[in-house]
Amino acid sequence: MDKQDPFHLHELAQRQARARAMGGDHKVALQHSKGRLTARERIETLLDPGTFDEIGLLAHSDLPEAADRSPADGKPTGYGEIAGCTVLVSADDVTVMAGAGGRVGVGKQYQAMAYAIQKGIPCIHLGDAGGARVPDIMGSDGMMSMVYPIKAAPRDRRVPLITTIMGECYGGPGWTASVSDIVIQVKGAIFAVGGPAILTIATGEQSTPDELGGWELHARQTGQVDLFAENDAHCLWLVRQVLGYFPSSADQLPPVYPATDPPDSRVEALLDVVPEDPKQVYDMHHVIALLADAGSVLELKPEFDGSLITALARLDGHSVGILANNPLVTAGAMGSGACEKAASFIALCDSFHIPLIFLHDTPGFLIGKGAEER
Template sequence: MAFEELLKELDARRQKALAMGGPEKLAERKAQGLLNARERLDRLFDPGSFLESGLFSVSNRPEDKTTTPADGKVAGYGRVNGREVAAISNDFTVKGASSAQINIKKLKQMKTVAKKRGIPLVFLGESTGARMPDVMGAGSIGSKDDPQEYLRMREVPWAAGVLGHCYGSSAWYGSMSDFCVMRKGAIMAVSSPRLISMATGKQCDGEELGGWRVHSEVSGLVDQVVDTDEQAIDAIKQFLSYLPSHYMEAPPEYPVPEGSDDAIRNVMDLIPESTNQVYDMRKVIQCIVDRGSMFEMKSRFGKTLVTALARLDGKSVGIIANNPLYKGGAIDADACRKVQAFFVLCDSFNIPIVMLVDQPGFLIGMEGEQQGVTGKVMNWLNAMTLVTVPKISVILRKSYGLAVSNMGAGGNCDELACWVTAEISFMKPDFGAKVVFGVDPEKEPEKFKEAVAKMSKGTSPYDMAAIYTAQDVIDPRDTRSWLIRMLEVQRMRMTNGVGQHLMRTWPTSF
């Protein structure tokens, strides 16, 4: 065959593969406002940087070879804001992007290259699960022979988008990733509602099974919820901007936006004087960090605590902060799970941690005990001991009970400062007065007042500083500058900003 004929065949085969499931299926997706697999990669990668791997792969079943372009999964490499990234985008127009023997090889290749060469990995999920009848029988289901298929050692960041019906592998990798964003209308579950209905004989609603509310508010597997594919992919790109390409380098640095020092001047206006009054801690965080840099994760889950990536002086930090707006900031079981996952992320990828404290203790009661809150509190403290990145804590107002240690006191952080408004004790003084003296504030108000005064002794920030449990007492308006300076002092110079990663084998979800 002449050289020109060979090139014509190459072009024809390439065009057929690029056509995916055909014009009708692609038009149907467009009418629904959904991007196709290749458009999603175009949105993710810098223009012209995509290098595909496996364009000409097809199903290994003879009857499917002509109808499975790229075997339903588009894989390859590209640049995101100038940095190399590997990605796999499920093509729902080809057999529902179901997993089969050939496209699983592509997935394995992306994971292998990302791990060996130190580049982040992105999963753009939308699939029906395992391909039938390919996986039927012991010969098929037992042929993978890869005990490390779901091993995570966090050598590189993983990010996932749940962008449609995500069953099987799309659900596995969504739940395993360091960041998972879900589009409203998508569903993530082990199996489809149809299969569940067939197995149980009961009708199953997809949204109730694994919709965005389930995974953002109940399971906690999803970090952010968005309205469109475009927003989901943009969120993935933003997430990656805070992280290094691999675990053996420090996160990238960015220019400090103009005006980042302005908002902190008015931070005291956000904090009520009475500890019984609530406020939104997120507004305080925005005053402290570089302007526009706050990237909250799991905002709908464990809402008594805020976890967010941000920047201080252009450098990535992980923020853990109590939020009195919800349950007064009392730490519940979900908040413990949320913080543990965030510790794993920050310690695995060399991100220093800043803790902002205003909490009344743990949320006690039957519900918490049934959720195993006692074990989760201990997991948290164990995690803090294992974290090797710098940990800086600032007590804003109240900090009571064992949770004082969970939020950094008791030697659980590298530096601790108190605002002048801080109050630290085993419990709130008026509660302590009732427990110790048994005084009824309504029947004996003066006696109760005296009892509260006794219980309030030794609870000031200066009492904590006097025993050097706190290293400083600061003006709230100096918080940003103090944190920037202290993070520079605590920078991991001897390892070029790289920690020991003692938590990188911990599971993503608990």
């Protein structure tokens, strides 16, 4: 026993420092060369300064040969605060074994998420990973359930769950995103089930990453992503902004902010925006901007079926959800995409006690062979 350090605190400090060094200087530099932050930098940028309380820092792969090269098992996870609100945040560390998930790291994330849901704490996942580590998940003991527990799939929306797509996200981060309330993708990042290489091997199909899961695909065709960011810093700012519209859990009401406009103010400018002629088109975005508190409108899925606008906003400081037909696009007539968009948004707002406002200006539904096929 070391009489100078009987509790091995020096050794503990060294192990903690090694874990916080992630995959090493070279891989950190490689991440920075792509214009991206590391997982730990993202967490620090997202949270209020000095509030991150990490769990499982000394975790590592349960495969002996990978223990020394899997600090925190590539999944830094812990609690912190955003605008004084306690949140759980987990991240994929792409500098550690490409951010791929093993039993220990992913198990740590899901156990923390289960506890957070039980305690009414919002959950945020910062995605940047290439699926699961095949050696780690081989064997008969639970196989894939050890990495992606079946209990993680169903959600009763007890707390807000926000997932960001910040790198080449195949597999794992995509599963989390698919059951999230809000998904935010950085332009240049990829959100897909499988990558081009495995696709070519499995099917012979030749595709680029952007064709499989680029931001334009999700913005205009799938509608799977709610918001798009220019870079990591913008993405993390959006997380903080969107969380402000929601309560911490479904047992609470959304927060109320100081009103930016008098509640009894008359919106005379509406007379200039909405034409008297019902056949004349106009942009419903201008109407929403006039009705809502100044600067409070956050549109979700802005490029997915523009005939319907879905936006979070505030009225007199209170969170509201706005669904509005936009006469500028198909005269406001709704197709299948707009209907899916509406149903998803209504369910989101209903889950977290956000009142809904409907602004109708539509001739009805899009009809025809194409509509019937959808």
